[in-house]
Amino acid sequence: MDDLAHFCCQNPDCPRYGQRGTGNLSVCDRFAKGNHRLLYCNACKARFSEFKGTPLFNSKLPHDKAIAILEHLAEGCGVRQTARLLGVNKDTVTRLALLAGQHAKDTHDELVAFSPLDPRGPIR
Numbered sequence: 001m002d003d004l005a006h007f008c009c010q011n012p013d014c015p016r017y018g019q020r021g022t023g024n025l026s027v028c029d030r031f032a033k034g035n036h037r038l039l040y041c042n043a044c045k046a047r048f049s050e051f052k053g054t055p056l057f058n059s060k061l062p063h064d065k066a067i068a069i070l071e072h073l074a075e076g077c078g079v080r081q082t083a084r085l086l087g088v089n090k091d092t093v094t095r096l097a098l099l100a101g102q103h104a105k106d107t108h109d110e111l112v113a114f115s116p117l118d119p120r121g122p123i124r
Contacts, residue, residue, distance in 0.1 A: 005021040024043045055099035061092070
């Protein structure tokens with residue numbers, strides 16, 4: 001994840017808010033056990049984690065374990081089965097599943113809002 005082009009400023013007051021690949025972001029520090037990057041926006045001087053705006057933000061789970069949980073759920077494993085296989089609490093699996101689902105819904109809504117209208121109208 002060395003490429004910063006797929007990140008955007010998370011500050012709603014920034015003139016480059018939500019714009020990817022503009023070159024306004026740089027890595028100013030690293031923090032936490034996972035050595036997460038702290039990004040700095042040159043346009044608005046805001047600092048934020050590379051996981052801000054994702055289901056992994058503020059998670060104490062190791063990144064690899066969180067990804068493994070989501071992969072197990074995507075493959076059809078149940079909550080209890082995933083918790084047992086990965087050695088985590090079932091509430092942790094449920095919480096992460098809900099966060100990932102909400103993030104997917106928000107991303108879908110954003111993509112639909114910015115997609116061009118079909119000249120044929122809605123398909124019935």
